[in-house]
Structures are given as C-alpha cells and as structure tokens.
Amino acid sequence: MSQYNERIRFENVGKVFDTDNGSIQVAEDVSFGVGDGEFVSLVGPSGCGKTTMLNMVAGFMQPTTGSVLLDGQPIQGPGSERGMMFQDYGVFPWLSVEDNIAFGLRLRANRVTDARRREIVDHFIELMGLSEFRRAYPKTLSGGMRQRLALARSYAVNPEFLLMDEPFGALDAQTRTAMQDLLLNVMGEVRKTVMLITHSVEEALYLSSRILVISARPSRIRRIIEVPFGFPRTAELRDSAAFADLRSEVRELVMQEYAAQESQARQKQTTGQA
Numbered sequence: 422m423s424q425y426n427e428r429i430r431f432e433n434v435g436k437v438f439d440t441d442n443g444s445i446q447v448a449e450d451v452s453f454g455v456g457d458g459e460f461v462s463l464v465g466p467s468g469c470g471k472t473t474m475l476n477m478v479a480g481f482m483q484p485t486t487g488s489v490l491l492d493g494q495p496i497q498g499p500g501s502e503r504g505m506m507f508q509d510y511g512v513f514p515w516l517s518v519e520d521n522i523a524f525g526l527r528l529r530a531n532r533v534t535d536a537r538r539r540e541i542v543d544h545f546i547e548l549m550g551l552s553e554f555r556r557a558y559p560k561t562l563s564g565g566m567r568q569r570l571a572l573a574r575s576y577a578v579n580p581e582f583l584l585m586d587e588p589f590g591a592l593d594a595q596t597r598t599a600m601q602d603l604l605l606n607v608m609g610e611v612r613k614t615v616m617l618i619t620h621s622v623e624e625a626l627y628l629s630s631r632i633l634v635i636s637a638r639p640s641r642i643r644r645i646i647e648v649p650f651g652f653p654r655t656a657e658l659r660d661s662a663a664f665a666d667l668r669s670e671v672r673e674l675v676m677q678e679y680a681a682q683e684s685q686a687r688q689k690q691t692t693g694q695a
C-alpha cells in the first residue's frame with residue numbers, strides 16, 4: 422500500500438438536508454479514500470445518498486459535518502479537473518451533437534486549437550456511433566443516443582476525475598456493454614480516477630477496482646469490496662465462476678440494505694414519523 426496516492430478523501434462526513442417535513446440525515450460518519458487511478462463504484466439502495474456523495478466531490482454541495490478533501494484540501498466548489506456526468510444526460514438542448522461535444526473544449530479551462538477541437542469532436546462522434554447525427558439536436562435523439570452524447574462530452578474534455586451518476590442507465594444491454602468497454606479503454610489510454618454510481622452490481626464488478634456498498638439511510642459504508650480481477654477486463658471475465666460468485670455475494674449485501682430500508686419505512690409508518 423506504500424504507493425497508494427490518495428486523491429479524494431471522505432473524512433467522517435455527515436450530510437443533513439432540512440426540508441419542509443423536517444431534516445433528513447443522508448450520510449453519517451462516512452470515511453473512505455480514493456487512490457490515484459482507482460475506479461470506485463458506489464452501490465446501495467435507491468435514495469441512500471450516493472448522488473449526494475458525488476455532488477460533494479463535484480463541489481456542488483458541502484458536507485454538514487466532516488470534510489471531503491481533494492489532494493488533502495477541502496473541496497470548495499467545482500473544478501475543471503473533475504468532470505461530472507449526471508443521470509439526466511447533461512446535454513444542452515440548444516446545441517447540435519457536435520457543438521455539445523465541442524462545448525467544454527471552448528471553455529477557457531480546457532481550450533484547445535480549432536484543429537485539435539475538430540479532431541477530438543470527430544473522434545468521439547465516431548466512437549459513440551453518432552456520425553449520422555452530428556448536426557442533429559438532442560430532442561431528436563433517442564434516450565440512449567443522448568446518453569452516448571453526454572459520455573462524449575465528458576470524455577472530450579479529458580478530466581482527471583470522472584464522477585459518473587448512472588451513466589449507462591438508459592442504454593440497451595448491448596450498448597451498455599460496449600460503453601463499459603469503451604470507458605475502460607478511455608481509462609487505459611489516459612490515467613483517470615473514477616467514481617461511479619450504479620444500480621448494476623455486474624457493472625460495478627466489471628469496471629471497478631473497489632466497490633463501496635452503501636447502507637440504507639443514513640448512509641454509511643456497509644462494506645468495501647476489493648475487486649480481485651486485474652485490468653484489462655474482458656468478456657470472458659463476466660462468464661467466469663469467480664465473477665459469478667462475487668456477483669452473488671455483492672448482490673446479497675445490496676439486497677440486505679434494500680430490505681433494511683423497507684423495514685425502516687414500515688417502522689416510520691407505524692410510528693407516524695416523517
């Protein structure tokens with residue numbers, strides 16, 4: 422572990438939201454680190470606070486207690502070294518496919534020459550299978566295509582950190598697999614540190630070096646799973662017995678948290694709590 426260069430750290434993080442129905446404790450005493458070049462997935466029941474954690478790394482939200490650190494410094498706000506990919510695609514409806522991909526490359530933080538920008542845009546249009554739609558607007562694309570466009574936008578600016586919230590959720594199974602492999606390729610080409618939220622244990626296992634299983638609210642780290650498979654990953658890995666065994670084990674853990682969440686909800690109903 423001596424070479425482990427930690428980039429992101431959650432230090433006893435708690436997050437409380439004040440709402441009209443009282444306050445909600447979303448995270449409680451969450452501590453973990455993400456090393457340079459690591460791929461860490463967050464899995465856990467819906468609503469347990471995964472997006473909130475990612476938002477804190479992105480700098481969109483501050484913890485209520487504890488701290489979220491980037492290279493040892495508290496994160497104060499967004500930065501161009503951290504690329505966030507949202508569940509709701511994050512594409513601009515008023516820009517064409519090519520202009521969406523080029524957008525980040527025109528911003529000061531990531532500016533490149535016109536020729537280089539065209540090269541990058543062409544590369545990702547091709548890679549994402551959007552060649553026929555380069556001048557189309559997002560509203561004319563299918564959900565899956567919009568998601569591929571959002572991926573192209575995130576990759577084009579080549580951030581050091583990719584913060585991804587269910588980036589493949591709207592894709593059909595085949596495209597999803599292709600996009601997972603593409604992400605691994607992108608990471609293989611240029612070292613990146615990734616945090617990914619997914620509801621798919623299979624996806625988490627295939628992509629990650631570690632998986633954090635998050636408990637029902639208030640979320641804590643229920644278990645950290647070191648994924649024992651090396652990179653590059655291949656289709657054979659998905660079919661292996663070792664993969665299937667670990668998948669069952671992690672699914673079981675996640676199901677237990679879903680069950681805990683349901684039983685908490687039932688208890689609240691009977692005691693009349695918000």
Ligand SMILES: Nc1ncnc2c1ncn2[C@@H]1O[C@H](COP(=O)(O)OP(=O)(O)OP(=O)(O)O)[C@@H](O)[C@H]1O
Pocket residue numbers: 438439440445447466467468469470471472473474
């Ligand atoms: N800005 C906010 N104000 C009040 N409550 C919020 C806010 N953001 C999130 N919450 C609440 O915090 C809880 C956790 O939300 P979050 O989106 O982080 O969960 P999640 O694990 O990412 O869920 P999912 O897997 O369904 O996307 C939810 O109950 C949500 O309603």
